[in-house]
Amino acid sequence: MIRGVSSDTRCGNALRWALSLILVQIIILGDCINGFVPLIESVCAQEAEKRSINLKEPIFDVRVEGNESIPALAILQKTKIQRGRPATRDMVLEDVRLLFATRWFSSVVPVYRKTEQGLVLVYKVKERPIVEKVEFRGYKKIKLKRLEATTGLKVGSPFDIAANQESVNRIKQLYVERGYRFAEVKLLKGGDPGDRQVIFEIKEGPKVVVSKIKFRGNKFVSDGVLKTKLQTKKAPLGISFLGGKFDPATIQDDLLSLKQYYNGLGFFDVKIEEKVGYNNDKSRVQIEYTINEGKRYKIRDIMIEGNRLFSEDEIREDINLVAGEYFNSRTLAKDVDKLTTRYGELGHLFAKVTPQPRFLETPGEVDLVYSINEDKPYRIRKITAHISGDNPRTKSSVLLNPMMVAPGDLANQRLIAKSKRRIEGNQVFMKGPQDGPRINVTRVDPNKEMLASRENDVLRGQNADEQPTQKLRHPNLRYRNKTYRQTPPQRNQDLFKGLKTEPVSYESPQPQRTGQIFRGQNYDNGIPEPLNPLFGQSPLGDPMGTEFPQQQPGWVDLDVYASESRTGRLMFGVGVNSNAGVVGSIVLQEENFDILRPPRSMEDILDGTAWRGGGQRFRAEAVPGNQVSRYLVNWTDPYFLDTNFSLGVSGFYFTRYYTDWNEQRVGGRFSLGRQLTQEWSVNTQYRLESVKLYNPRSPTPAIVQASVGDNMLNTFRISLNHDTRDAAFLPAEGHLLEWAAEQAVGEYTYSRLEANGSQYFTLYKRPDGGGRHILSLSAQLGWTDTDTPVFERYYAGGFQTFRGFRFRGVTPRENGIAIGGRWSLLGSAQYMMPITADEMIQMVFFSDFGTVDEDVSLDQFRVSVGAGLRLTVPAMGPVPVALDFSVPLAKESFDQTQVFSFYVGFTR
Structure with a gap:
């Protein structure tokens, strides 16, 4: 019971409660002023009755009054207070908030009533008007x-004038997003308080697409290249549903992109103006850019400041942008990367190389000053993994295994960046600038952390110098006779402000250490011994050595962040090529498999925990076709037992209908490999196969007849690889070399030696790095012993090995039947160049050559030449469509030729 409280206090409490309810109304409703006075009066009027009301008494009933069209049951379903339980003030306020949130009511007043059965809570409501009709007139293009x-x-x-008016804006925005920029939407009904119908009148207007993009005044850069820098795209063939939607907001972005592109090539004074024109019905837009390129700036001189660790000659070895050449921001960025990498390899993780332009009075000339802040070397104290996601299951070792540095190592900037790229290549984690992996480097405060005891070793009687070593300053006499602009154009300076000074790409480095990597552990060893132990870690350095003071290494912590991605995929595809005919594919792939995490409950299966989290790869594929079929199950652990060894196990079933016989293979493979360095790797493999050869063509050669039926293969293979390619897919620089030896035992005993190599050269590229012309040279050499069965011998021909000849069209024959050779030497030279500026269509010119023979010989050497196209269709996957035409120049009479070869694939 409410006793011992004055009426003023009780009324004051009631007023505070009422004001709280009013605040709820103001926040949620905003226009319910008519409900305020009854609320205050109702609550204050109850104070006289509260002398006999116990608010802790359970609620006997909850009722609704004032509702006309909305059932009370539907209203009460929105509340939380239940019968038979007490209702606190906060609970009542929450129910009021929930009722207002429905937007059904303009007023909600809670009232207590004392009845014979008990305490009743009544919500007095005032309904909003209800929408009786919604109509859209004039729409055709949107459903x-x-x-x-x-x-x-x-x-x-609920009828809400503000919501109706907001709907007008939403409809117009919807049409604008679809390209109908001149669409008009009017609210015919629904804008007056007395309305109960909402009627929209829509005038859609034309869909506005870009029909033409023109450039005037550009001489150095072609129209096609400039178009690749624009967000705005032309409608293909003028067909609106194929794209080309016009958005005026992108024009300014396009202007900025064009200016930045020209600035990056040294055209600092470029001026670009745009003009937008419509046709009569405003359905087509023509955009014209008028460009005044101005002079292209050359580098007159390059100066270096702040370098102590490296001489100026050593610094200049990493600078490709030399005096006398045109300015190029892409080359400049690479130079900065190489310089920061040079320092980073010595642990100077926070070294900064800042290129500063100095514009001269002479038009078209600029000096570059590389300002270097070397900082000091750092070592890694600890590495911590952070894996996020909706329900992260991945073990921390999956994130730490690709790291090429460990606690105690020098904080090698290149190795840290290489580690990040290796993590990015792991399909377990998300990619992109927002969600992709990142490595945060944090300096350790020496005043708060206990470092190695040798850190404080100083000469007796001296104090440790706590101040950072000052950079040596030398008078710069080179500027004495040079005149610079007093105020360089700000737009030119902006180019350098946006220049990345952190490493972007690195050469493949060699590890700085050998032996076991203990990942995820703290490193607490002391600082390495100095070159001259007599002087210890003196701040004055070794008087026998360098003239500069030796700085104490600092310590950093690495925090590696990554977010789990969707690692399970079910893919469907279809392909057709001149070697294997038509094939379909169904692939189930899991990039984050864990063979040691079986399901322990149904919940593990439902939430995806089972068989996941170990960073292993599982792949099951079915590839049926009219000429070849393959069924495969494969499991691979790239870091077996958290080491640099990889382990793989696979089982397969394979059938192939050759011209001369049919072949069926069932078996498995076991492989163990190790990444020796970033470029060198070794792999061993054991293969066990049951090979069935059947339906041979007549007359059957003896070598074929000897293998008809079931055969068992047991082979051991070891291979060594050296890979310096800049990309595994469509490389432009570097090489891939492989040496392999294989020994068969059991039913067949023979040896096999193979060597394969590919080298890639970029012979030409635009100043912006695009439009590359790539020359690729490749060679395959193989030899196998006399006991090799016919189904393991060498064959050539087709788009993968020897264009101009049919699949397996280059081989020794007996009675017209291919029997394979024991010796194979194949080579290819190919020149690829883009036809379109976006490089979606490329042309190739090639020559394939070589031979397959019974013995080591070049007597039957074949040569073919040809040309082809590479068409990249994003909707069909990353592999381009290949169309090749080739003609043999040298061949044997029994060879089978083929002028046209192709590959088309589609995967989803």
Whole structure:
């Protein structure tokens, strides 16, 4: 019971409660002023009755009054207070908030009533008007369901003038997003308090697409290249549904992109103006850019400041942008990367190389000053993994295994960046600038952390110098006779402000240490011994050595962050090529498999925990076809037992219908490999196969007849690889070399030696790095012993090995039947160049050559030449469509030729 409290206090409490409810109304409703006075009066009037009301008494009933069209049951379903339980003030306020949130009511007043049965809570409500009709007039290009979903209006929903007016804006925005920039939307009904119908009148207007993009005044850069820098794209063939939607907001972005592109090539004074024109019905837009390129700036001189660790000659070895050449921001960025990498390899993780331009009075000339802040070397104290996601299951070792540095190592900037790229290549984690992996480097405060005891070793009687070593300053006499602009154009300076001074790409480094990497552990060893132990870690350095003071290494912590991605995939595809005919594919792939995490409950299966989290790869594929079929199950652990060894196990079933016989293979493979360095790797493999050869063509050669039926293969193989390619897919620089030896035992005993190599050269590229012309040279050499069965001998021909000849068209024959050779030497030279500026269409010119023979010989050497196209279609996957035409220049009479070869694939 409410006793012992004055009426003023009780009324004051009631007023505070009422004001709280009013605040809820103001926040949620905003226009329910008519409900305020009854609320205050109702609550204050109850104070006289509260002398006999116990608010801790359970609620006997909850009722609704004032509702006309909305059932009380539907209203009470929105509240939380239940019968038979007490209702606190906060609970009542929460129910009021929930009722206002429905937007059904303009007023909600809670009232207590004392009845014979008990305490009753009554919500007195005042309903908003209800929408009786919603109509959209004049729409054709957008479906009714989409309009209804955009507005959210429907019959029976609360009538709200503000919501109706907001729906007008939403509909117009929807049309603008679809390209109807001149669409008009009017609210015919629904804007007056007395309305109960909501009617929109829509005038869609034309869909506006870009029909033409023109450039005037550009001489150095072609129209095609400039178009690749624009967000705005032309409608293909003028067909609107294929793209080309016009958005005026992108024009300014396009202007900025064009200016930045020209600035990056040294055109600092470029001026670009745009002009937008419409046709009569405003359905087509023509955009014209007028460009005044101005002079292209050359580098007159390059100066270096702040370098102590490296001489100026050593610094200049890493600078490709030399005096006398045109300025190029891409080359400049690479130079900065190489310089920071040079320092980073010595542990100077926070060294900064800042290129500063000095514009001269002479037009078209600029000096570059590389300002270097070397900082000091750092070592790694600890590495911590942070894996995020909706329900992260991945073990921390999956994130730490690709790291090429460990606690105690020098903080090698290149190795840290290489580690990041290795993590990015792991399909377990998300990619991209927002969600992709990142490595945060944090300096350790020496005043708060206990470092190695040798850190404080100083000469007796001296104090440790706590101040950072000052950079040596030398008078710069080179500027004495040079005149510079007093105020360089700000737009030119902006180019350098945006220049990345952190490493972007690195050469493949060699590890700085050998032996076991203990990942995830702290390193607490002391600082390495100085070159001259007599002087210890003196701040004055070794008087026998360098003239500069030796700085104490600092310590850093590495925090590695990554977010789990969707690692399970079910893919469907279809392909057709001149070697294997038509094939379909169904692939189940899991990039984050864990063979040691079987399900322990149904929940593990439902939430995806089972068989996941170990960073292993599992792949099951079915590839049926009219000429070849393959079924495969493969499991690979790239870091077996958290080491640099990889382990793989696979099982397969394979059938192939050759011209001369049919072949069926069932078996498995076991492989163990190790990445020796970033470029060198070694792999061993054991293969066990049951090979069935059947339906041979007649007359059957003896070597073929000897293998008809079931055969068992047991082979051991070891291979060594050296890979310096800049990309595993469509490389432009570097090489891939492989040496392999294989020994078969058991039913067949023979040896096999192979060597393969590919070298890639970029012979030409635009100043922006695009439009590369790539020359690729490749060679394959193989020899196998006399006991080799016919199904393991060498064959050539087809788009993968020897264009100009049919699949397996280059081989020794007996009675017209291919029997394979024991010796194979194949080579290819190919020149690829883009036809379009976006490099979606490329042309190739090639020559394939070589021989397959019974013995080591070049007597039957073949040569073919040809040309082809590479068409990249994003909707069909990353592998381009290959169309090749080739003609043999040298061949044997029994060879089978083929002028046209192709590959087309589609995967989803």
